[in-house]
Amino acid sequence: xxxxxxxxxxxxxxxxxxxxxxxxxxxxxxxxxxxxxxxxxxxxxxxxxxxxxxxxxxxxxxxxxxxxxxxxxxxxxxxxxxxxxxxxxxxxxxxxxxxxxxxxxxxxxxxxxxxxxxxxxxxxxxxxxxxxxxxxxxxxxxxxxxxxxxxxxxxxxxxxxxxxxxxxxxxxxxxxxxxxxxxxxxxxxxxxx
Amino acid sequence: xxxxxxxxxxxxxxxxxxxxxxxxxxxxxxxxxxxxxxxxxxxxxxxxxxxxxxxxxxxxxxxxxxxxxxxxxxxxxxxxxxxxxxxxxxxxxxxxxxxxxxxxxxxxxxxxxxxxxxxxxxxxxxxxxxxxxxxxxxxxxxxxxxxxxxxxxxxxxxxxxxxxxxxxxxxxxxxxxxxxxxxxxxxxxxxxx
DNA sequence: ACCATTTCTTAACTTAAGTGAACGTTTTTG
DNA sequence: CAAAAACGTTCACTTAAGTTAAGAAATGGT
Numbered sequence: 001x002x003x004x005x006x007x008x009x010x011x012x013x014x015x016x017x018x019x020x021x022x023x024x025x026x027x028x029x030x031x032x033x034x035x036x037x038x039x040x041x042x043x044x045x046x047x048x049x050x051x052x053x054x055x056x057x058x059x060x061x062x063x064x065x066x067x068x069x070x071x072x073x074x075x076x077x078x079x080x081x082x083x084x085x086x087x088x089x090x091x092x093x094x095x096x097x098x099x100x101x102x103x104x105x106x107x108x109x110x111x112x113x114x115x116x117x118x119x120x121x122x123x124x125x126x127x128x129x130x131x132x133x134x135x136x137x138x139x140x141x142x143x144x145x146x147x148x149x150x151x152x153x154x155x156x157x158x159x160x161x162x163x164x165x166x167x168x169x170x171x172x173x174x175x176x177x178x179x180x181x182x183x184x185x186x187x188x189x190x191x192x193x
Numbered sequence: 194x195x196x197x198x199x200x201x202x203x204x205x206x207x208x209x210x211x212x213x214x215x216x217x218x219x220x221x222x223x224x225x226x227x228x229x230x231x232x233x234x235x236x237x238x239x240x241x242x243x244x245x246x247x248x249x250x251x252x253x254x255x256x257x258x259x260x261x262x263x264x265x266x267x268x269x270x271x272x273x274x275x276x277x278x279x280x281x282x283x284x285x286x287x288x289x290x291x292x293x294x295x296x297x298x299x300x301x302x303x304x305x306x307x308x309x310x311x312x313x314x315x316x317x318x319x320x321x322x323x324x325x326x327x328x329x330x331x332x333x334x335x336x337x338x339x340x341x342x343x344x345x346x347x348x349x350x351x352x353x354x355x356x357x358x359x360x361x362x363x364x365x366x367x368x369x370x371x372x373x374x375x376x377x378x379x380x381x382x383x384x385x386x
Numbered sequence: 387a388c389c390a391t392t393t394c395t396t397a398a399c400t401t402a403a404g405t406g407a408a409c410g411t412t413t414t415t416g
Numbered sequence: 417c418a419a420a421a422a423c424g425t426t427c428a429c430t431t432a433a434g435t436t437a438a439g440a441a442a443t444g445g446t
Contacts, residue, residue: 062336069332084325091332113314120313121306127320131327132277138331139262139284142367143255145404146433166394174335179433181395186432338434339403359424372403374425379402 001029001100004052008075013122022116026108030101039080039093046105048079054099055163059171060091068168071096071160077126096164146175147183194222194293197245201268206315215309219301223294232273232286239298241272247292248356252364253284261361264289264353270319289357339368340376 002024009015015023029052032038039045041061049056051072058078059068069091072078082089083106113120141149150173154161161169170180198220199213208216222245225231232238234254242249244265251271252261262284265271275282276299306313334342343366347354354362360370368376 058332060332060336067336069335070328079321079325081325081329084322090329117310117313120310120317124313124317124320127317127324128272129277131320131324132272132274134324134327134331135263136274136283138327138334139251139253141331141334142262142364143253143260165392167392171335176434177394178396178435182433185395358422360422369404370424371405371426375403378425 001052004075005050005102009122012125013118015118019116019118022112026112028103030103032095032099032101034095034098037092037094039082039089039091041090041092042088044082044086044088045080046083046107048077048083048104049093050077050102050104051075052100052102054101055096055160056093056099056101057096057164057168058091058093059168066168067171069172071164071172073157073159077130096168141174146173146179147187149173150180150183151187194245197268198243198295202315205318206311208311212309212311215305219305221296223296225288225292225294227288227291230285230287232275232282232284234283234285235281237275237279237281238273239276239300241270241276241297242286243270243295243297244268245293245295247294248289248353249286249292249294250289250357250361251284251286252361259361260364262365264350264357264365266350266352270323289361334367339366339372340380342366343373343376344380 005023005027006015006020032054038047038049038056049072051074053074055071055073056078057068057072058070058080059066061067070078078093080089080093081091109119109123113123140152144152153169153173164172166180167177170177173180175183195217198216199208202208225247231240231242231249242265244267246267248264248266249271250261250265251263251273252259254260263271271286273282273286274284302312302316306316333345337345346362346366357365359373363370363373366373
């Protein structure tokens with residue numbers, strides 16, 4: 001499990017043994033059961049998450065129903081908006097499957113940043129890279145139809161379609177569950193020919 | 194013009210006079226005319242942009258027509274995806290209005306980061322903050338209809354509706370120019386009562 | 387193994403966005 | 417200044433998503 005983490009980090013900066021130890025001494029690993037809610041709307045929290053195994057999602061409750069807006073799987077990081085703004089959260093975070101997480105918080109980070117400036121650079125690069133990736137995602141979303149978005153997801157993250165319930169996928173694609181059902185029927189109708 | 198920049202930075206970290214001088218000696222200010230193309234699809238570039246005054250946009254050309262996906266106005270930064278990936282750009286960047294830009298590149302940044310570690314922290318915080326803001330934007334986009342998105346824009350960035358042509362706004366809202374026209378007519382019809 | 391709940395699909399109907407075309411208006415530019 | 421190009425609106429028609437409701441299938445808990 002630790003190797004997964006260090007292999008990932010080594011893509012960005014090289015760590016000494018001392019630095020690896022520092023991470024392990026500070027990092028808090030959590031095993032979380034499917035369905036567990038990590039953060040609720042209205043709550044304040046300082047926890048950031050890094051997914052080592054499994055899948056978590058963010059969702060809103062609007063007019064009584066859930067709108068899932070993002071999924072985070074292996075080697076993806078989520079710093080909730082409320083950690084940045086120090087305001088109550090606008091959304092929920094919960095576990096789609098049994099998940100192993102690394103949980104961080106700003107105090108712990110500040111300490112590490114002081115001792116090992118390299119980590120500031122690591123976080124800067126990660127954040128910049130995520131930002132660019134996120135922008136491309138958003139661009140693709142804006143410039144394509146629900147059907148194209150679904151086909152695109154099928155290509156790029158087929159794992160999600162396996163492990164995530166349809167109604168959660170639907171709002172992720174920006175449509176209603178019934179529309180996703182219909183859209184899938186339409187596609188498999190086309191593929192019959 | 195410099196004051197604008199330093200006022201902005203001072204929200205995140207405090208700079209000594211020496212550090213301010215370092216920025217000014219490295220920073221390259223550019224005045225750019227409306228319509229100028231800063232980056233074309235297929236080109237490689239290492240330039241990042243920080244908008245001091247005016248407005249720039251990113252757009253794709255898909256099936257022969259422009260799809261505008263983002264606008265950057267005063268005190269907003271854009272690091273093009275191709276700077277991160279070192280691959281040819283997928284999109285164009287051009288000036289919506291006459292604009293004053295601060296242009297940076299990784300070499301220059303690396304030098305500054307060495308001399309003043311404080312700038313690494315500044316960039317980390319900015320990137321993390323932008324990432325969180327961007328996520329909320331994306332969430333709002335996914336969970337609302339074109340009409341809601343337009344009304345939302347009217348509230349949050351009324352300046353854009355003033356200075357940006359309708360057909361650019363339309364793709365930014367994820368719809369066709371004709372649909373935006375109709376949608377606006379629908380809204381003003383409602384407001385007559 | 388059974389019941390309750392949640393999830394997924396289907397269908398009929400409504401609403402809004404996409405499409406193609408026409409037309410008036412504004413802006414550009416030679 | 418005049419012609420051309422770009423832009424915005426409107427309209428009729430097509431296509432796909434939203435809505436409401438019902439029932440089938442899968443899942444979970446005891």
